[in-house]
Amino acid sequence: MGNSEGGLRIVENSDLLYEYNKNVRPAVISFSLGLDYPASCPNLLAGFIHIKPNDSFKQDSILTCTPLCLYVIRGCGTTKIADEGQVDWSEDDLLVVPYQTQALNHFAHEDTAFYYVHDEPLLKYLRAKPAEKAFTTTIFRSHVLREKVESIREKPGSEHANRLGTLIGNPDISETKSLTHTLWALMNVLPANSLQKPHRHNAVALDLVTYAPKGKCYTLIGYDLNEDGTIRSPTRLEWKSGSAFTTPLGMWHSHHNESTDEDAWILPMQDAGLSKLEILPNEIFFNIFSHLLWNDILTSFWLLNKRFNSLIYLNFSINNCGIIINKTSLSYKIFLSKLFPLISNCSSLINSIRHIHLDGTCPHSYDFFNKNHCIQNYPNLKSLILDQFYLSKVLINNLCFLITGRLNELTMILDDVFTVFELEKELLERAATQNTFVGESKKKNKRCVL
Structure with a gap:
């Protein structure tokens, strides 16, 4: 010694x-x-x-x-x-x-x-x-x-x-x-x-x-x-x-x-003797993000520094990661109280979101289509999944707007065949008046799956 x-x-x-x-x-x-x-x-x-x-x-x-x-x-x-x-x-x-x-x-x-x-x-x-x-x-x-x-x-x-x-x-x-x-x-x-x-x-x-x-x-x-x-x-x-x-x-x-x-x-x-998290390359972080829920990514890494903010932007942009609200991942109540203020106050974060998945069986999910939490506020939204949603004029108006000039892919999961038929008919009629084709076939890289 x-x-x-x-x-x-x-x-x-x-x-x-x-x-x-x-x-x-x-x-x-x-x-x-x-x-x-x-x-x-x-x-x-x-x-x-x-x-x-x-x-x-x-x-x-x-x-x-x-x-x-x-x-x-x-x-x-x-x-x-x-x-x-x-x-x-x-x-x-x-x-x-x-x-x-x-x-x-x-x-x-x-x-x-x-x-x-x-x-x-x-x-x-x-x-x-x-x-x-x-x-x-x-x-x-x-x-x-x-x-x-x-x-x-x-x-x-x-x-x-x-x-x-x-x-x-x-x-x-x-x-x-x-x-x-x-x-x-x-x-x-x-x-x-x-x-x-x-x-x-x-x-x-x-x-x-x-x-x-x-x-x-x-x-x-x-x-x-x-x-x-x-x-x-x-x-x-x-x-x-x-x-x-x-x-x-x-x-x-x-x-x-x-x-x-x-x-x-x-x-x-x-x-020395310190955790050097930031020495890891971006690829490692993207791999870590792939095992986390989107809301955990935001609450854990957002605002740590500029690099992590940029990684989150990029992750939302290039991966099928976005706002997902269902019974197994995140309640609408938590989203409304913690995450919506965070997202709505950052234009860069709003612009990076390409994918949204909503479950109609979750209370208040329909509020996403009202004026306060309007789904139209995400200018680069390309993929939308709606699971078990009931039809309404507000919903159809929003969908027609999104299909016309924004979405590349819309997926709706519905149990009622009659509801599927009525929705498809409504969307086709709206699309025809706006010179936009909607259906199972593809046109201009857009796809609607009912």
Whole structure:
């Protein structure tokens, strides 16, 4: 487990790691994320701290996050943690501290720069406050991280690996091999004269370049791949020691080291231990939707974000999914109280509905044809199924209107043969006066089945 001093854990054994002026400058992109609080990606905030020699700095962000990760870019000094004692650190050490009730006090013996990452944006989003420590304060010594990576590099076949690095796993969270319960980290080496082939992540990556030969390293990033596997129309990001950049979720990127004799080192961090529902492709969601009732889709996914709204629009547009009201799926009462206001207040949702299925044995289903809930309000309605409906002038007027200029398919399920005959006669007479054919045959891709 490593040595413990005053409640601190000092990791000094690489076998514990897994293969695979006072100035605070947060790396904030809150505006582009649509957030009203500082964030570098939806769940994390990264930034830099500069402390002059023989000066101190009180860091109070530990009061509002559950883990705080500090990487020492340069310098050496000590950090006092209220009820856990004092820890010494130096260049390239990695210090991870859980939630505290008092601010951290950093003292720098030399000119010092920290890179920090914490999960305050996640707590802001959840409207939550930390209440207890989730792990023991831990410091990973720089030589331990480097030794572990070097041991992986020496393994047979490592020259063919697309990634040479060690997962920085906290012993308290061994089941996920992550740095903390909400942070994942990898110490990664990019050998001289090599590249890490195009790949993409399932979460946003906050990348710190811990060392790069000057003018020799860069990342290419883009949305698509060419047929030869290279990135199409990439953006080039130059590496500089002590600098950081963000790799968006799902974007292809490759890392390049064109130095002939120097390795480069990079430390990516991502959120971890969280449910990443949005990493799933659209096809998976459509498959999920196919097993759900339409009203459950709306109540579960509507207004989560713009992507889910768009998926719901598309699902209604391309599948035989629409408003279905019958005894087995949804009562008209629930539709009227919960779903009708939602649908009627969104023109995009109304426009996306192509299919409606109504059961006449359900109370108030006929209200769908009155002025307030008029079925004519769905401009792109193409398929209508009416099961066990009694004929009325209002119903026939609506059907004639829909058949004339809107529906591609009308299906009516009726038990009474005489009623079927009368309905067909009425529709034919109405259609004749409006120059529209209605019957069992097809014309202009329209079909009426009685």
